[in-house]
Amino acid sequence: MISTSDLVTLPKAELHLHFEGAIRAATAAELADRSGRQWSPTSTYPDLAAFVRTYESARDLVETLDDLRRIARELVEDAAAQGVVWSEVHLVPPTYGGRLGHDEAVLEAVLDGFAAGSGPASAAGVIIGVNRGLPLEAAGRSLRLATAYADAGVVGLGLAGDEAGFPAALFTDVFARARDAGLRALPHAGEGAGPGSVRACVEELGAARINHGVRAIEDPGLVELLAERAICLDVCPSSNIALSVYSSMAEHPLPRLLAAGVPVSLGSDCPLFVGRTVVDEYRLAIEHFGLGPADVARIAHTSLTASSCPPDRRDTALAALSRWG
Numbered sequence: 592m593i594s595t596s597d598l599v600t601l602p603k604a605e606l607h608l609h610f611e612g613a614i615r616a617a618t619a620a621e622l623a624d625r626s627g628r629q630w631s632p633t634s635t636y637p638d639l640a641a642f643v644r645t646y647e648s649a650r651d652l653v654e655t656l657d658d659l660r661r662i663a664r665e666l667v668e669d670a671a672a673q674g675v676v677w678s679e680v681h682l683v684p685p686t687y688g689g690r691l692g693h694d695e696a697v698l699e700a701v702l703d704g705f706a707a708g709s710g711p712a713s714a715a716g717v718i719i720g721v722n723r724g725l726p727l728e729a730a731g732r733s734l735r736l737a738t739a740y741a742d743a744g745v746v747g748l749g750l751a752g753d754e755a756g757f758p759a760a761l762f763t764d765v766f767a768r769a770r771d772a773g774l775r776a777l778p779h780a781g782e783g784a785g786p787g788s789v790r791a792c793v794e795e796l797g798a799a800r801i802n803h804g805v806r807a808i809e810d811p812g813l814v815e816l817l818a819e820r821a822i823c824l825d826v827c828p829s830s831n832i833a834l835s836v837y838s839s840m841a842e843h844p845l846p847r848l849l850a851a852g853v854p855v856s857l858g859s860d861c862p863l864f865v866g867r868t869v870v871d872e873y874r875l876a877i878e879h880f881g882l883g884p885a886d887v888a889r890i891a892h893t894s895l896t897a898s899s900c901p902p903d904r905r906d907t908a909l910a911a912l913s914r915w916g
C-alpha cells in the first residue's frame with residue numbers, strides 16, 4: 592500500500608503546469624479581495640472556452656510585477672512540499688499585453704520569484720508558450736523572448752490554445768528556429784484534437800515531449816512511434832476529466848499508454864482550476880488504474896529523465912528515487 596506521504600517523498604519532476612493555473616488558492620483569493628474582482632472558479636468546464644474564460648480571470652488578478660514574483664516563489668515552495676524537485680512552467684508573457692511592462696519584465700519577475708523560492712528541495716524553469724490563437728506576430732515575440740533567455744531559465748518553447756482551429760503546421764518555422772537556438776519543442780496536443788495533431792507536433796515541430804498527448808491512443812501506429820522515439824507525454828488525468836476530454840477515469844488511456852511503452856509523466860496542469868496537485872494525480876493513478884510501486888517509480892523516473900532538470904539536481908533525485916519505496 593502506497594501512502595500519501597510515500598508519494599510526497601517520491602522524488603519527481605512536474606512537467607505540465609501553467610503559471611496562472613498554479614497560483615496558490617489563498618493567494619488568488621487575497622488578490623481578488625484587493626481588486627474587488629469576482630473570483631469563484633469551479634472545478635469542471637463544459638468546454639475549452641469556459642476554461643479559457645476562467646484562466647483569463649485568474650490572469651486578471653495579477654496586477655503588478657511583485658504579484659508575479661510572489662506567485663512564482665510560492666509555486667516553487669508548494670512544489671517542494673509535494674516532493675517535486677524540478678518544475679517546468681508554461682508562461683506566455685505576451686498575454687499580459689504589456690500592462691505589467693515589457694515581456695522581458697514579466698519573464699524576469701517570474702524568474703526572480705523562482706530563484707527566491709529555490710533551494711536544495713526544488714527549483715523551476717520556464718517554458719515560454721506560443722498561443723495558437725494569437726496572431727503569428729505574438730508567436731515571434733515568444734520565440735525572441737525564449738531565445739534571449741535560453742541559457743537563463745527558459746528551457747523550451749511551448750504551444751497551447753485552440754488545437755483544432757490552429758494546427759501545428761502554422762508554427763513549423765517558429766519551432767525550427769527555437770530548436771536551432773537550443774530550445775526544446777514542448778507543445779500541447781492530443782487534448783482538443785485527435786492523433787493527427789500529436790503526429791504533427793512530432794513530425795513538423797520536432798517535439799521532445801507532448802503536454803497531454805493522450806488522444807494519441809486513437810492511432811496505434813502513432814503510439815508505436817512515441818514509444819520508439821521515447822517521446823514523453825506529460826499527462827494530467829484530472830484535467831482531462833475537468834475539461835471533458837474523457838467523461839470518466841475508466842475511459843482514460845493512461846494505463847494503455849504505459850502498457851504500450853510510451854514514456855509518461857504526471858502533472859496537475861492547473862491545480863488552481865482543477866483542484867488537484869501532482870501528488871493527487873499519482874494517488875488517482877494508483878486508485879483508478881491499479882498502478883503499483885514499480886509503475887509509480889517508473890513514472891517519476893521518466894519525469895526526471897525527460898526534463899531539463901539541471902544534471903546535479905537530477906542525479907541527486909534519481910539516487911533518492913532508487914532508494915524510494
Ligand SMILES: [Zn+2]
Pocket residue numbers: 607608609751779802860
Ligand atoms: Zn496544459
